[in-house]
Structures are given as structure tokens and as C-alpha cells.
Amino acid sequence: xxxxxxxxxxxxxxxxxxxxxxxxxxxxxxxxxxxxxxxxxxxxxxxxxxxxxxxxxxxxxxxxxxxxxxxxxxxxxxxxxxxxxxxxxxxxxxxxxxxxxxxxxxxxxxxxxxxxx
Amino acid sequence: xxxxxxxxxxxxxxxxxxxxxxxxxxxxxxxxxxxxxxxxxxxxxxxxxxxxxxxxxxxxxxxxxxxxxxxxxxxxxxxxxxxxxxxxxxxxxxxxxxxxxxxxxxxxxxxxx
Numbered sequence: 001x002x003x004x005x006x007x008x009x010x011x012x013x014x015x016x017x018x019x020x021x022x023x024x025x026x027x028x029x030x031x032x033x034x035x036x037x038x039x040x041x042x043x044x045x046x047x048x049x050x051x052x053x054x055x056x057x058x059x060x061x062x063x064x065x066x067x068x069x070x071x072x073x074x075x076x077x078x079x080x081x082x083x084x085x086x087x088x089x090x091x092x093x094x095x096x097x098x099x100x101x102x103x104x105x106x107x108x109x110x111x112x113x114x115x116x117x
Numbered sequence: 118x119x120x121x122x123x124x125x126x127x128x129x130x131x132x133x134x135x136x137x138x139x140x141x142x143x144x145x146x147x148x149x150x151x152x153x154x155x156x157x158x159x160x161x162x163x164x165x166x167x168x169x170x171x172x173x174x175x176x177x178x179x180x181x182x183x184x185x186x187x188x189x190x191x192x193x194x195x196x197x198x199x200x201x202x203x204x205x206x207x208x209x210x211x212x213x214x215x216x217x218x219x220x221x222x223x224x225x226x227x228x229x230x
Contacts, residue, residue, distance in 0.1 A: 004160070031216065043207060043220035048143075055216060089159060095216060106216065108160035 002026070004109035006008050006092050012115045013082055021077040021112045025094030032075050033095075034067060035105060038088035046090075049075060082116045119144040119210040123221035131204075131229045136180075136195040138224045140208030143189065150191040151209045151218070152182055161207065168193060178202070203228045 001112040005024040013019050025032050034046040045059040049069045060066070064083075079086055093106040121142045130136050141149055149168050153161040165176025172184040178201075182193045191208060208221040 033217070035218075035220075042222045043209075045219070047144050048217055049154070061189075093161075103218065105163055105166070106218065108162070110160045 001046075004092055004094050004107050006090075006109040006112050008112060009110065010113045010115075012117065015084060016081055018078065018080045019082055019114065021079075021090050021114070022075070023075045023092030023094075023105055023109060025073065025075070025092070026107055027073075029087060029096055029104075030072060030095035031095045031104070033093040034075070034077050035091045035093065037091055037111070041088075043091075047079070055108045079114075082114075084116050086106050088115045119148060119212055119219045121150075121208045121210050121221040123208050123217060123224055125224060126222060127227065129227045129229055130198045133201060136193070136198045136202060136226065138193040138206050138226070139210075140182075140191045140193065140221060141189050142191060142208075142210045143214060145212055145213045149211045150182075150184060151211075152180070152191075153175065153207045153209060153218050153220075154178075155205045155223075157204075164174050164193070164206075168188065197199045198226075198228050200228050200230065202226060 007022045032049040035041045047067050048056040050074045052069050066079045067077045089111040091111045093108045095104040095106045125185045152164040154164050155161050164180050166173045167174050167184045175181045180195045182191050205223050205225050207223045209218040211218050
């Protein structure tokens with residue numbers, strides 16, 4: 001079946017502009033995660049959705065970052081007034097329902113490479 | 118909070134030689150531990166995972182890792198490197214009941230013919 005997809009694959013924007021990054025999880029996966037991969041900071045957790053709710057958004061670096069998920073499926077990560085330090089690869093992952101004693105593997109998308117000029 | 122340490126950002130290994138990537142973790146609760154591989158311009162692929170069952174874990178592509186609680190380690194090994202093993206490798210940790218992953222800085226593996 002189809003894996004996690006992300007769009008666009010590359011995004012170049014000017015400082016101060018807003019950007020939206022999209023993630024389509026694997027069908028049936030209720031958990032969805034956003035991570036950021038940058039040269040200076042490595043791979044960092046941003047936010048976690050269970051269904052349409054975000055019980056853990058502690059990794060969002062500032063109030064310029066927000067994310068939503070609708071219909072328990074597609075998620076959008078929005079960065080307002082982009083800064084050069086926002087340049088990174090933004091990765092999305094999804095997994096089947098979590099909880100209890102089991103760990104459910106996170107399947108990663110190919111990422112969106114964001115460049116802020 | 119959970120964290121992992123990977124030393125040596127770049128690792129060179131000769132084709133056919135042992136691959137050894139070190140990972141040490143810190144966790145206040147029993148951890149789940151993972152190794153992921155990332156090929157250029159691709160997402161992360163799970164190599165193997167430890168979730169409190171057997172301490173020696175076998176993964177894909179001939180890789181394995183051993184969980185050693187006394188050493189807080191989860192080192193990744195492969196007996197014989199292949200050119201296709203050239204990639205970046207990440208160790209990650211999460212806590213039971215929380216799937217949020219904390220990653221190490223990664224090891225860029227170069228395989229020398």
C-alpha cells in the first residue's frame with residue numbers, strides 16, 4: 001500500500017513569508033508526528049497528533065509554528081513569518097493506534113526541504 | 118526525559134569489514150530503542166527495535182543490536198559491510214506509553230571499496 005507522502009518535496013521561500021507543509025499519513029494510522037531535521041540541531045520532535053487532537057505540541061519552537069489535522073488524516077504544518085533558521089527538512093511520520101505495552105512503528109515520509117532565503 | 122548519544126558523526130569502514138555504531142541512552146523509565154537508516158533524499162527506515170523482549174535484536178539488511186542495561190548501550194553491528202550500507206544511521210529512544218522519538222545526532226557511514 002501507499003506510504004506516508006509529503007508535499008511539496010522542496011520549498012524555497014523568502015524571509016517573512018508564510019509556508020504550509022502537507023502530510024498524508026498511511027490510511028488507518030491514527031497517530032501522526034512532525035519532526036524537523038536541520039544541520040545544527042539534528043532530528044527534533046515537533047508535535048504529535050492522536051486523531052485530530054494534539055496532546056503533545058511541546059516541540060514547536062515558537063508561536064510562528066502551528067499544525068492541524070482534519071478528518072483524522074491529512075495534517076498541515078504552517079510556519080508564519082519564516083526566518084532563515086527555519087530552513088530544514090520537515091519529516092512526517094504516522095503509526096497505527098498507540099498505547100499500552102506495545103510500540104507501534106512510525107513510518108516516515110520523504111520529507112519537505114524548506115529553504116528560507 | 119529520554120536522550121541518546123552517538124559519537125563520531127562520520128564513520129569510514131572498508132567493504133567486508135565490521136560495522137560498529139555506538140549508541141548510549143539515558144532514560145528514567147524502561148526505554149524502547151531503535152535504529153533508523155536514512156538514504157540520500159529519503160525518509161527514515163526502521164532497521165530494528167528493542168521493546169523489552171530479547172536483548173539481542175536482529176534487523177533488516179544483516180544488522181543487529183544488543184541492549185545492555187548495565188552499560189545503557191544499544192550498539193549497532195553488521196559483520197561485513199557492503200557498499201549499499203553507505204547511509205546515515207540514527208539511534209532513537211522513546212518511553213513506554215509515549216511514542217515520541219528522541220534521536221541521536223546520527224552517523225554518516227562511508228564504505229570504502
